[in-house]
Amino acid sequence: GQSLEQPxxxxxxxxxxxxxxxxxxxxxFYGLSWYQQHDGGAPTFLSYNxxxxxxxxGRFSSFLSRSDSYGYLLLQELxxxxxxxxxxxxxxxxxxxxxxxTKLNVKP
Amino acid sequence: EAQVTQxxxxxxxxxxxxxxxxxxxxxxxxxxxxxxxxxxxxxRQIYYSMNVEVTDKxxxxxxxxxxxxxxxxxxLILESPSPNQTSLYFCASSTSVRAGEKLFFGSGTQLxxx
Numbered sequence: 152g153q154s155l156e157q158p159x160x161x162x163x164x165x166x167x168x169x170x171x172x173x174x175x176x177x178x179x180f181y182g183l184s185w186y187q188q189h190d191g192g193a194p195t196f197l198s199y200n201x202x203x204x205x206x207x208x209g210r211f212s213s214f215l216s217r218s219d220s221y222g223y224l225l226l227q228e229l230x231x232x233x234x235x236x237x238x239x240x241x242x243x244x245x246x247x248x249x250x251x252x253t254k255l256n257v258k259p
Numbered sequence: 260e261a262q263v264t265q266x267x268x269x270x271x272x273x274x275x276x277x278x279x280x281x282x283x284x285x286x287x288x289x290x291x292x293x294x295x296x297x298x299x300x301x302x303r304q305i306y307y308s309m310n311v312e313v314t315d316k317x318x319x320x321x322x323x324x325x326x327x328x329x330x331x332x333x334x335l336i337l338e339s340p341s342p343n344q345t346s347l348y349f350c351a352s353s354t355s356v357r358a359g360e361k362l363f364f365g366s367g368t369q370l371x372x373x
Contacts, residue, residue: 159299181357184362192367193349194349195364196361196362240302242357242360245356246304247292247304247356247362249303251299251300251301252301
C-alpha cells in the first residue's frame with residue numbers, strides 16, 4: 152500500500168523559515184507534490200519533485216530524496232497568509248495519494 | 260478562466276436519499292478524480308477517470324458511483340447515502356497522472372447525511 156506521513160501541526164513566527172517533512176512508503180511513484188489548503192478552501196498546487204534534489208519557487212522550496220523515502224517543503228520569510236494546511240502527495244500509476252496534512256500556524 | 264466547477268457547495272440530506280454532486284472542468288483535461296477529506300485523514304481518492312467512459316476505483320469507492328459520458332463532466336453519485344459519508348468532497352482534474360501534472364481542484368462540497 153501507499154502511506155505518507157507528515158507532522159500534524161507546526162508553529163513558527165512571521166519572517167522565519169519552516170520545514171515540513173514528509174516520509175513515504177510506496178511501491179513506486181512518479182514524483183512528490185505539495186499542496187496548500189487554507190481553511191474552507193480548496194487545495195492548490197505548490198511544487199513538484201520528479202528527481203532527487205531541491206526545487207525552488209519563490210519563497211517556497213521542495214526537496215526529495217528517493218533513497219531515504221523522504222521529502223520536505225521549505226517556506227522562507229514566513230507571512231501571516233502562509234497559515235494553512237500543507238499536504239504532500241504522490242502519483243502512482245493512475246492514482247493519487249495524500250498525506251494527512253500539516254497545519255502551519257504563523258504567529259506575529 | 261481555467262477552472263473546475265463543483266455544485267452544490269453545501270448539501271444536507273437524509274439517509275437513503277439519492278444525490279449527485281456535479282463536477283465540470285473547462286481545461287480539456289483527460290484525468291478527473293474525486294476525493295473525500297475527513298479530519299486527520301487528509302484527502303482520499305474515491306474514483307478516477309482516465310478519459311471518457313474510462314473510470315476506476317480509488318482507495319475508498321464503497322457507496323459511490325461515477326460516470327464519464329463527456330470529457331468535461333464527472334459527476335459523483337451516492338445512491339443510498341449513509342451518515343458515514345458525511346464529509347468534504349473535492350473534484351479535481353489534470354492533464355494526466357504522470358510526472359509533474361498538477362491537480363486542479365474544485366471549491367468543494369460539504370455534505371451532511373442525517
